[in-house]
Amino acid sequence: MKRPPIVNSQELARTMTAFQQSRVILTGHELGVFPVLDREAQSSQKAAESLGCDPRATDRLLNALTALGLLKKENGLFSLTDLARTHLVPDRPGFLGFLGHAGQLWKTWSTLTESVKKGTAAAFEPMEGRGPDWARKFITAMHTRGKDLAPQLAQAVGREGVRRVLDVGGGSGVFAMAFIQDNPGSRATVLDLEEVLALTRDYVRRAGLEDRFEYLAGDYHTAELGEGYDLVLLSAIIHINSAQENRSLVARIHRALAPGGRLVIREFIMDPDRTSPLFGALFALNMLVGTKGGDTYTEEELRDWCREAEFSRVERRADLHDSGLMIAYKG
Numbered sequence: 001m002k003r004p005p006i007v008n009s010q011e012l013a014r015t016m017t018a019f020q021q022s023r024v025i026l027t028g029h030e031l032g033v034f035p036v037l038d039r040e041a042q043s044s045q046k047a048a049e050s051l052g053c054d055p056r057a058t059d060r061l062l063n064a065l066t067a068l069g070l071l072k073k074e075n076g077l078f079s080l081t082d083l084a085r086t087h088l089v090p091d092r093p094g095f096l097g098f099l100g101h102a103g104q105l106w107k108t109w110s111t112l113t114e115s116v117k118k119g120t121a122a123a124f125e126p127m128e129g130r131g132p133d134w135a136r137k138f139i140t141a142m143h144t145r146g147k148d149l150a151p152q153l154a155q156a157v158g159r160e161g162v163r164r165v166l167d168v169g170g171g172s173g174v175f176a177m178a179f180i181q182d183n184p185g186s187r188a189t190v191l192d193l194e195e196v197l198a199l200t201r202d203y204v205r206r207a208g209l210e211d212r213f214e215y216l217a218g219d220y221h222t223a224e225l226g227e228g229y230d231l232v233l234l235s236a237i238i239h240i241n242s243a244q245e246n247r248s249l250v251a252r253i254h255r256a257l258a259p260g261g262r263l264v265i266r267e268f269i270m271d272p273d274r275t276s277p278l279f280g281a282l283f284a285l286n287m288l289v290g291t292k293g294g295d296t297y298t299e300e301e302l303r304d305w306c307r308e309a310e311f312s313r314v315e316r317r318a319d320l321h322d323s324g325l326m327i328a329y330k331g
Helices: 009-016 018-029 033-039 044-051 055-067 082-087 098-109 110-117 131-158 174-180 194-206 241-257 278-290 299-308
Strands: 071-074 077-080 164-168 187-192 213-217 229-235 257-267 311-318 323-329
Touching: 009 018, 009 071, 018 033, 018 055, 018 098, 033 044, 033 055, 033 077, 033 082, 044 055, 044 071, 055 071, 055 077, 055 257, 071 278, 077 082, 098 131, 098 278, 110 278, 131 174, 131 194, 131 229, 131 257, 164 174, 164 241, 174 229, 187 194, 194 213, 213 323, 241 299, 257 299, 299 311, 299 323
Parallel strands: 164 187, 164 229, 187 213, 229 257
Antiparallel strands: 071 077, 257 323, 311 323
16 A cells, blocks of 8 residues: 655655755755865855855855754864765765766756646656756766666567677767676667767776777667667667657657667656555656656556557566666567
């Protein structure tokens, strides 16, 4: 039996104001508080000078971060807790790369009321017009999220017989990398916008896989996909598109696969009534405020698109964290 996430007035009140805590953390990140205090413990006055901010306002921000457990305050000096030092200082191994993109989401979520009235993103901006800084933050967030998840996906799907991989909207290429690493003779192609591929090439170079990657620049709705792939990845792509766009994309992927090839879909898959999982229900609204027609979809919808594209078999695998996994086979 499903338990509502909000069960009493106290939880309701806390949820209504939870945005205040997230805004404090995001502002701390945007101002550079965490790397400044990582260098040394500082008074709020000195921190304000380092950050170029108002002293009184900086003091109140640092006090709030201390109340949240992210800073320590001793003898008037502020320093990082171990949690903040590990996860909030850029360039450290445990840095939560999603932070920058979370600040961007704050802006789009502020348009939710108007987007619900309108039925689509009230302040939609094409990816090509969002600029290199937006793309960098977004790809950083997706790569950070994918580093641990990609090897798990490759293991769950299996690399056997995989020689050519196409990663549609592949971003940093982190999922394609997982399928060709430790898989001699395999190659990967990443399809994404040119401004994204500039970032992809750098991630691939750092992984030492330059000689095994190719790149297709363009919009995956219209770009030529090529043919003869053993595996095509749609990792967190379905939710960006409308149902009709997904129907068309899945059909084109079927044509691009070699006989016996597989389409792998990693996605937030909704229960039939669309009220759970909670993350997916919220993510549907994230797509409402950020895209023209994106949404989260049910398993049956994904199966329908694959059947219409004439895939011979579709199976649901065990979920990976908060993502569902489905594999469609070309007969």
